[in-house]
Amino acid sequence: MAADNLQAETVAVTAGRPDQPGEPLNVAIHPTSNYLQGGEREYSRGDGTPTIDAFEAAIGALEGGWALAFASGMAAASAVFDQLPRGAIVVVAEGCYQGVAALVDEGAERQGWEVKRVASADTDRWLSLIDIGPDLVWLESPSNPMLEVADVPGICSAAAAAGVTCAVDNTFATPLLQRPLDHGATYSIHSATKFIGGHSDLLGGLVVTADPDRRRSLEQRRLLGGATIGALEAFLALRGLRTLPVRLARSQASAADLAHRLAKHSAITTVRFPGLATDPGYTVAKRTLSGPGAVLSFETTGTPQQVDATLDGLSLIRVATSLGGVESTLERRARLRGQNHVPATLIRLSVGCEHVDDLWRDLSNALDHLPSTEIR
Numbered sequence: 001m002a003a004d005n006l007q008a009e010t011v012a013v014t015a016g017r018p019d020q021p022g023e024p025l026n027v028a029i030h031p032t033s034n035y036l037q038g039g040e041r042e043y044s045r046g047d048g049t050p051t052i053d054a055f056e057a058a059i060g061a062l063e064g065g066w067a068l069a070f071a072s073g074m075a076a077a078s079a080v081f082d083q084l085p086r087g088a089i090v091v092v093a094e095g096c097y098q099g100v101a102a103l104v105d106e107g108a109e110r111q112g113w114e115v116k117r118v119a120s121a122d123t124d125r126w127l128s129l130i131d132i133g134p135d136l137v138w139l140e141s142p143s144n145p146m147l148e149v150a151d152v153p154g155i156c157s158a159a160a161a162a163g164v165t166c167a168v169d170n171t172f173a174t175p176l177l178q179r180p181l182d183h184g185a186t187y188s189i190h191s192a193t194k195f196i197g198g199h200s201d202l203l204g205g206l207v208v209t210a211d212p213d214r215r216r217s218l219e220q221r222r223l224l225g226g227a228t229i230g231a232l233e234a235f236l237a238l239r240g241l242r243t244l245p246v247r248l249a250r251s252q253a254s255a256a257d258l259a260h261r262l263a264k265h266s267a268i269t270t271v272r273f274p275g276l277a278t279d280p281g282y283t284v285a286k287r288t289l290s291g292p293g294a295v296l297s298f299e300t301t302g303t304p305q306q307v308d309a310t311l312d313g314l315s316l317i318r319v320a321t322s323l324g325g326v327e328s329t330l331e332r333r334a335r336l337r338g339q340n341h342v343p344a345t346l347i348r349l350s351v352g353c354e355h356v357d358d359l360w361r362d363l364s365n366a367l368d369h370l371p372s373t374e375i376r
């Protein structure tokens with residue numbers, strides 16, 4: 001559970017470290033499936049390893065609950081959805097990550113779930129649907145890739161008061177910008193593949209809960225589903241977590257800077273970033289998040305084909321589908337399946353730790369090839 005009296009930056013660096021004389025400063029990698037019988041652990045699918053324990057302890061301390069680490073963010077999300085009964089009522093953010101949206105569609109088809117999709121910002125609608133007693137409310141804030149912001153404290157506390165299970169995909173905010181469990185969320189979920197790992201070199205996921213019964217059933221899901229995080233991945237994710245505060249501070253500051261510069265560029269029609277005063281999510285983000293995060297999206301002039309050709313002209317920022325790494329990556333999201341709600345030219349940019357002036361030079365050089373809004 002939460003470490004008392006320490007700032008999150010300190011917790012990220014210290015939580016889960018060995019503390020006995022003679023132990024290594026960092027928990028070692030334990031690449032084992034099997035343990036000699038007679039001890040606490042027998043088989044690592046269910047019993048984990050000391051590396052997984054350390055990673056979970058650190059995330060649990062940051063989020064204020066117990067963390068369970070999974071093989072990916074989708075495995076973590078599945079462990080929550082797998083607990084729903086046939087015919088469940090599921091209230092889900094309309095613009096949530098496409099993998100989760102597909103999972104929900106599959107549940108509707110195979111398990112007869114009744115799915116109600118809500119715009120993240122429509123707090124009244126979330127609250128009125130909580131009143132009907134759904135089996136699960138699933139928020140994602142800020143959302144991927146539209147950067148929509150939900151009133152996480154307001155919605156989670158209403159769900160808690162009504163006894164409704166409420167999950168928040170906290171991947172974009174990270175535990176440093178938002179702690180959903182503090183507001184009554186049942187679960188906080190992460191793709192550790194993104195900012196927590198931070199180096200685009202692992203797949204991992206987390207579910208965090210403060211409810212001991214939920215923790216036990218998640219452990220059972222992980223044991224039976226078998227999607228336990230790997231030994232190396234747990235080590236890398238914990239190592240990544242140690243620098244999350246500095247990486248995020250740097251990336252977030254650069255993202256804010258780039259958002260302002262993009263807003264003035266003649267080939268940009270819209271910038272979505274919760275840290276921009278003109279963004280529809282700005283006011284709620286100010287109240288609910290400790291910072292706007294390090295991802296922004298923007299729409300451009302030109303056709304999707306012109307935009308793709310423009311992205312080919314980048315030399316520093318990598319065109320790649322994932323996000324949250326030390327290296328900046330971007331992608332035109334509508335090229336993916338299941339992204340019908342995403343505008344055709346929308347580019348999602350995950351800002352890394354490079355110098356912001358280098359990023360801007362690369363980006364603006366490429367964008368200069370698109371038609372200008374002034375001559376459209």
Ligand SMILES: Cc1ncc(COP(=O)(O)O)c(C=O)c1O
Nearest residue numbers: 072073074097144171191193204
């Ligand atoms: C917000 C969000 N949640 C969950 C996931 C799924 O995570 P993973 O790719 O680690 O399975 C992603 C992946 O992009 C994501 O962006």
